[in-house]
Amino acid sequence: MSQGSGESRPRFLVLGGLKVRVAGELIAVRQPKRRALLAALLIRPGRVVPTRSLVRAVWPEGPPASHRSNLRTHMRELRRLLGPAGAVLRTRPPGYALAVEPYDLDAYDFAAAVGEGRTAYARGDFSTAIARYEQALDHWRGDAYEDVPRWPELDNEIAMLAEQRLIAIEDLGDARLSAGLHEEVVGDMRALVTIHPLRERLHGQLMVALYRSGRQGDAVDAYHQARTVLANELGVEPHPELRRLHAAMLHGEI
Missing domain, CATH: 1.10.10.10 (Winged helix-like DNA-binding domain superfamily/Winged helix DNA-binding domain)
Known part of the structure; x- marks a missing residue:
């Protein structure tokens, strides 16, 4: 409360x-x-x-x-x-x-629950971290201020809150993977990379979930799909961290 x-x-x-x-x-x-x-x-x-x-x-x-x-x-x-x-x-x-x-404001409750999730994750209590991140995301009923006429200052506030929401979703993904829920999260992560195709962290989480579910070929395909999206939409190569993850998969090191 x-x-x-x-x-x-x-x-x-x-x-x-x-x-x-x-x-x-x-x-x-x-x-x-x-x-x-x-x-x-x-x-x-x-x-x-x-x-x-x-x-x-x-x-x-x-x-x-x-x-x-x-x-x-x-x-x-x-x-x-x-x-x-x-x-x-x-x-x-x-x-x-x-x-x-x-x-x-409910935005405060969201941020407080995210903070509790991060604290639990840092101490290795992944089940509590998952519960807190889910609690945080349950505060969202849609996009922030979704029925309010827009002006630049509100646009900035909405963008900040949307970014915090996406980071919390990504934090939840890390907690679920750390808890070993690889097969269980593949479907959710596929949906997330479809909705947010430029979020490299989500692509990396999908790759890990697939790889650790015994679907190494699908994990490699997921990397190439991410690379294609980034090239087509932004004209860039994946971030070095995503490339390192791809290399580690190829060498069986994750």
């Missing part, structure tokens, strides 16, 4: 469509501009966000002449939507602030 999970505190769910949980009730922010306003505050939790930044978020194509009064209306409606928790939305010159802590 997160530090901010008390019934009196709102919880903000950003790893998917943007939602708020207040006193156990899940609230959807239905108006797109209000979702953008809330997202602009959430990517800087507890900090003052200048009005000009909020205006860029709500009207990325350019604000109307009445944008200041419109912004106040959107803020008032957000407070009303949150009910008793609306007090967390505060006017703080030169803008507004969302008076919450990072642990009031």
Whole structure:
């Protein structure tokens, strides 16, 4: 359970469509501009966000002449939507602030579980590491902020969270391989390299899973498929680490 999970505190769910949980009730922010306003505050939790930044978020194509009064209306409606928790939305010159802590977001719970997974992996407790990584990934209901209108700052936040998610998926793959679950993960890893064909770490994990399942020929084929994708899409050779893994397979050294 997160530090901010008390019934009196709102919880903000950003790893998917943007939602708020207040006193156990899940609230959807239905108006797109209000979702953008809330997202602009959430990517800087507890900090003052200048009005000009909020205006860029709500009207990325350019604000109307009445944008200041419109912004106040959107803020008032957000407070009303949150009910008793609306007090967390505060006017703080030169803008507004969302008076919450990072642990009031599901993104914090995701990161905390990943950290626990890495700690367990480092001490060789692979079953616990697998459980923590799976717990972390269970927080994702879709792409981060997937129903929020986009502007450059939010694009950066989404890209950062997406990268953290992919790294956690790769960490989970390492934990499963270290636990000896080679045959069990081949199907999942084939699917992952199809979805993320430029992630060399995933290609390497698939190669190891195949090789240690007794499918050495398929493992070599997986390397050549990775090499072809990288050449066609990026015009590059595989990273030296992937080439070393390929050489080790050929010499029976993994």
